[in-house]
Amino acid sequence: MRAGANLVSFVTIGVLVGCGVTLLLERSLSRVLLGVILIGNGVNLLIVFGGRSGAAPVVGASDEAAMSDALPQAMVLTAIVITFGFTAFLLAISYRSWYLSGDDEVPDDVEDREIVRRAAQREMSVADLAGEPPTADPQQVDAPAPPREEGPG
Numbered sequence: 001m002r003a004g005a006n007l008v009s010f011v012t013i014g015v016l017v018g019c020g021v022t023l024l025l026e027r028s029l030s031r032v033l034l035g036v037i038l039i040g041n042g043v044n045l046l047i048v049f050g051g052r053s054g055a056a057p058v059v060g061a062s063d064e065a066a067m068s069d070a071l072p073q074a075m076v077l078t079a080i081v082i083t084f085g086f087t088a089f090l091l092a093i094s095y096r097s098w099y100l101s102g103d104d105e106v107p108d109d110v111e112d113r114e115i116v117r118r119a120a121q122r123e124m125s126v127a128d129l130a131g132e133p134p135t136a137d138p139q140q141v142d143a144p145a146p147p148r149e150e151g152p153g
Contacts, residue, residue: 009049016042029094029104036090040083044076 016038023035094104108116 006049009045013042013045013049016045027106029090029097029106033087033090033094036086037083040079040086044079044083047072047076047079 020035020038020040020042023031023038026032026035097106098104
C-alpha cells in the first residue's frame with residue numbers, strides 16, 4: 001500500500017514541477033508567478049515524501065527513543081519562506097509592470113528583436129549561435145562587432 005502512495009505522490013510532484021516549468025517559460029508575469037509557486041510546492045513535497053518507503057521522513061527509522069530528524073522540516077520551512085519572499089517580489093514587479101503599461105507581459109528587448117530579424121532573413125547560422133565568427137565570408141571575420149545598444153534603465 002505504501003508503494004502506491006509513493007507512486008501517487010511522486011506523480012503529483014512531477015505534474016506540479018512540470019506545470020510550473022511550463023508556466024515559468026511564458027512571457028506573462030502572472031503565469032511566471034504561478035509557475036514559481038507550483039515549483040516551490042512540488043519541491044517541498046519532494047523533500048517531505050522523498051524518504052525511504054515505509055518509514056516516516058521525519059522520525060527515526062526503527063528506534064522509538066531516537067530523536068526525530070529536524071533537517072527535512074527545516075529545509076521545507078526555509079523553502080516555504082524563500083518561495084513566499086520570491087512570490088511577493090514577483091507580485092510587486094507584476095503590479096508595477098501592469099501599473100506602468102497596463103499589461104504584465106514582458107516585452108522583447110533589443111537582442112530578441114535582432115535574433116528574430118536575423119532568423120527571418122536566414123542569416124542565423126550555427127556559428128552565430130555559438131558566438132563564433134562566421135567562416136563563409138573572410139572579410140567579416142576581421143571586422144569589428146557593431147556596438148551594442150543599451151535599453152532604457
